[in-house]
Amino acid sequence: MAVIRSVIRGVGAHLPKRVMTNADLSKIVDTSDEWIVERSGIRQRHIAGDDELTSTLGAAAARQALVRAGIDPVDIDLVICATATPDRTFPATAVKIQSELGVKKGAAFDVQAVCSGFVYALTIADNFIKAGQSKRAVVIGAETFSRILDWTDRSTCVLFGDGAGAVVLEAQPQHGAREDRGIISTLIRSDGRFEDQLYVDGGPGSTKTVGHLRMNGREVFRHAVQKISGVIEETLVATGYAADEIDLYVPHQANIRILDGIAKKLGVAPEKIVMTIGRHGNTSAASIPLALNTAFEEHRLREGSLVLMEAMGGGFTWGAVLARW
Structure with a gap:
C-alpha cells in the first residue's frame, strides 16, 4: 500500500568562526585539556561572535541543505527551528530564518526541547507531511549556548558550544515496506x-x-x-x-x-x-x-x-x- 514518507533530501551545517580550545578555556577558568578530555572527550568548541546570532547560524545551515537538496526556498512551506537560545523572546527565530531564506508561504515556528529539540522538530515536521499539511520542510537545530553559560563554573562552561545544522524534508510516495526511504x-x-x-x-x-x-x-x-x-x-x-x-x-x-x-x-x-x-x-x-x-x-x-x-x-x-x- 502506498504511503507518504518524509524523505531527507539535503543536509547542511554552519559553525561560528571562532574556535575555543581547551587550552584557551584554561586561561579563563580553573581547568586543563587533560581534565576536560578525560571527563567529556571534548577538545574544542565554536563560540559565536557578536555578529553571529542563532538565526544567522540556522539560516546558513538551511541554505546549504537547500542547495544540496536542489530545492528552491520558494517551494518550502514549513520552517521549524529547534533552539533553547532564540534571538529574542519573540518572535520565533524560525520566522527570521524564514525571511532570510526567502520562504514566503506556509508556517514557521520554534520548538524548545533543549538537546532533544531536533528530534522533536523532525517528529513534528514528519507529522505535518504525513497529514498532507506540508510538502517540503526545512528543519533546523541552532544554538548559541555560550550566551547562557556561567564562565566561572568549570563543570558546565567547558561542555558546550555553538552551531547549527539543518535538513530538508520532502513528501514522497513510498511502498509502505521495510525498504522505504x-x-x-x-x-x-x-x-x-x-x-x-x-x-x-x-x-x-x-x-x-x-x-x-x-x-x-x-x-x-x-x-x-x-x-x-x-x-x-x-x-x-x-x-x-x-x-x-x-x-x-x-x-x-x-x-x-x-x-x-x-x-x-x-x-x-x-x-x-x-x-x-x-x-x-x-x-x-x-x-x-x-x-x-x-x-x-x-x-x-x-x-x-x-x-x-x-x-x-x-x-x-x-x-x-x-x-x-
Whole structure:
C-alpha cells in the first residue's frame, strides 16, 4: 500500500568562526585539556561572535541543505527551528530564518526541547507531511549556548558550544515496506519530574533575566544512558529491526562517556556511531544535525542507509527518529 514518507533530501551545517580550545578555556577558568578530555572527550568548541546570532547560524545551515537538496526556498512551506537560545523572546527565530531564506508561504515556528529539540522538530515536521499539511520542510537545530553559560563554573562552561545544522524534508510516495526511504519511525518522551536536574536559572516569566545553565552532571549522565538506550530499544521493537541492522547511529553529542555507555549497553560497534563531540562540544539541539552533516561529508551516508538519531535533554525530554537515507 502506498504511503507518504518524509524523505531527507539535503543536509547542511554552519559553525561560528571562532574556535575555543581547551587550552584557551584554561586561561579563563580553573581547568586543563587533560581534565576536560578525560571527563567529556571534548577538545574544542565554536563560540559565536557578536555578529553571529542563532538565526544567522540556522539560516546558513538551511541554505546549504537547500542547495544540496536542489530545492528552491520558494517551494518550502514549513520552517521549524529547534533552539533553547532564540534571538529574542519573540518572535520565533524560525520566522527570521524564514525571511532570510526567502520562504514566503506556509508556517514557521520554534520548538524548545533543549538537546532533544531536533528530534522533536523532525517528529513534528514528519507529522505535518504525513497529514498532507506540508510538502517540503526545512528543519533546523541552532544554538548559541555560550550566551547562557556561567564562565566561572568549570563543570558546565567547558561542555558546550555553538552551531547549527539543518535538513530538508520532502513528501514522497513510498511502498509502505521495510525498504522505504524517509522517516520510518519517531518517538518522543518527557518527564517533568526531573526539570531541576538540567535547567537555566532565569526566564522572562520568572526572574526577568536570561539566566545561566545549571546541571546535576551525575544524575544527567545516569538518566541519559538509561533513557536513550530505552528509546532506541523501543524504536527497534516497534520497527522490527535489530540493533546490528542499523547502519549509522547519530546520537546527541553530550559526553563521550554517555556515548560509550549507550554503545556498550546495546552492543553497538563503535564504528557505527558518529562522534563529533571532540570538535564541537555539546551544541544542544544543533548536535544531531551537525553530526549528520559530518557523516554526509565523510561519505558515511549512502542511499538506503538506515540512520537512527537519538537524544536526551533538559526537562527531561528524550526521543529517537529512524530514517532510511
